[in-house]
Amino acid sequence: MAQHISALRLGRPYQSLDQIELKDGLGTVSQVNAGIIRKDLKQIGEAHAALKKFTVAQRVDMCALAGDIFLNSNDPQTYVETLSATSGLPHSLVRRNMHRIHSVLANMGEVLRGLTRGLDLDDETSPYSFFPVTHSLGLVMPSNSPAVNSLWLPAIALGIPVVIKPGRDEPWTPYRLIQSFIAAGMPAAAFGFYPTDHEGADAILRLCGRALVFGDQSISDKYAGNPSIQVHGPGHSKVLIGEDLIGRWPEFIDVIAESIAANGGRSCLCASTIVVPSHADEIADALARRLAPIVPLPAADPDASLSAFANPQMADAIDATLEQSLTGAVDVTAAYRHGPRKGLFDGATYLRPTIIRCPSFEHPLANREFLFPYASVIEMPQEMMLEHIGPSLVVTAITSDEGWIRELMEFTPIDRLNIGPIPTLTISWDQPHEGNLFEFLYKRRAFQRV
């Protein structure tokens, strides 16, 4: 079942002589150099024009159709199996990610209304006050989770072509999405798909006008401060419990456990730090009891919820980091796991869920996130929490304390704030997600006409 994935040069398939092989001989992917990307980007204006021939309403309809094609056509089972084999995600999680992507496409009208706060972009009299600041959106994608692709989908509905560098282990989802869009009637030229190296990624980021990059802290640091590049680094998402509701902590264990372990713990939306004003030992123990029994299951098992590591060396490195840094903290899950954290199942390497009770934010395992269900539990007075939590993609704050809620709302290092027991992965379609894509791609100006 080996397949070849071509690059797409503004929609035109290009089979390179440079190809990388995917895990287990599942396929090969054409690699292109930065020069090809730079050359194609000179024509990006034409791609933009091709997409703008349709109204927003037409593109929203095409998104819905693309969503159906993505979910149901072109042998979805093979897609699930292949992606599972290269990424380590069990079939159940791949399917859940597919449904998530499908929902975004099916609800694109609502998503755009959320992003634009109800603006009618097809209204000939008002849209002139908004104009796109770029001919394309560049994307340097990660390999961790397919649903991350849902972030760029609104760009197509807004009429902005995409120039994508897929993650090395996950070319499948963006490629399948592009094929679905084209089958739904979107102009092929609106899609650049360039598996490439660092120089190519850099060309996409610097030349696309607007770009999103996913990566670790070093990537975040490299592009921080460049207003045309939005960096999606580690999420450092958290669950906080207020002093007012801490007495009811057992009620919140389900929500916290789900926040830690949903999507195999692989999403930047997954909670990796739990901060509570008291009862930290008991909460850590309850989470450990809940999560430690989760074991690897066959990839096709509908109950499988742990993901294998596509690159076993990464699991080795994470496991080593945890062991080496444990001094002063406790791996609460160890008592309930009945075996080592790292193990082999069906020939693949897994890390079992791990809850670490850390004495403070200064501990080396506090406020860390890893590519598996992992969280540290820290106890500190409520009034000290905001001083310590730092940048957090999502914070679920379980409290009814209006004073603290106001403080949380004014606290800028939080990207998305949930008040109340809402799992950190829960997304509301009419809310901008991880930065407002519309505001990133469009600018407002005064406009008069006689």
Next chain:
Amino acid sequence: MILDEYFRSIIDWHFSPETGCPFWLDWANRNFDPREEVKTFADLSKFPHFQDEWLRDLQPEVWVPAAFRGQPFNIFETGGTTGMPKQRIGWHDYKFDYEEFSGKLDEQHFPRGEAWLMVGPTGPRRLRLAIEHLANFRGSSCYFIDLDPRWVKKLIAAKQFDQARAYMDHVVDQAVTILKHRKVAGLFTTPKLLEALAEKVNLYQAGVRGVFCGGTTMAPQSVRFIIEEVLEGNIGFYPTYGNTLMGLAASAPLRPEDHYSITYFAPQPRAVLRVVNPLQTTETVGYGEWGRVELTTLTKEFFMPRFLERDEAIRREPRAPYTWDGVAEVRPLGSMEKLIVEGVY
């Protein structure tokens, strides 16, 4: 066999007191007299690998053959990064390969009498004189823009990528200026600089008809990229492999079945390239297999047996007009295992 006869004549020359240089005469005194022991080219293996520190540590005078004594020589240096570079001295050698190479250039790509531009490492390199000689040999003159690869390597090793990019822009900008204000038909440069140049100026419209490239790895996809995307099928492309110690290895014209894999042929008999087993360097690898590049230089000016280059390549069968082995897809040694600082050139 021509190579055997030529090899014996070179051995006689370098190991005879009337013609040889101090280094090899002294070596023969301490080891053996090759004039007696070397009969055919296969006897090359009686020599040890030539050590590059001999070209770094010894004064250049030890390499002056008696027959050239009293004639001032050119001193050419290899790439180098830090410390003392390797030096090779010479008188006329650099001209021969390039005159021969001239016969392989198509008149429509390098019209006689029309100007050339070299954008690349000039400085103490043999290449700079060689390119000018080649242009002159074809009745042409040559403009030069320098690029200092040692500085680029330092910048990249120090992760000063912005500086490296700025330096490359500086080099390319100067070349663009020449192309805009002077009529140039032939271009010598490196693949990276060629790509950067083509992004700033339409080479065909600027009058360029032929490009002669060298100096770095050219994997098949890079070659295809240059031919299809950079030169857009309008401009003749002549990839070469060469260095100060060897001279110039031309490439056989590409055929569709090559799939853009370039095979180079050493300027035999003046230089012989072999692709050897890196663990057992007396053995060559089989055709189609990767191995380490070993260079033997055999001229009256310079004898250098079995020098192990820091390159690896695929050994290829002889191919007309060449009757000896070729080396293909040359790249830095161990490219697959580690990241190489190759710079912009």
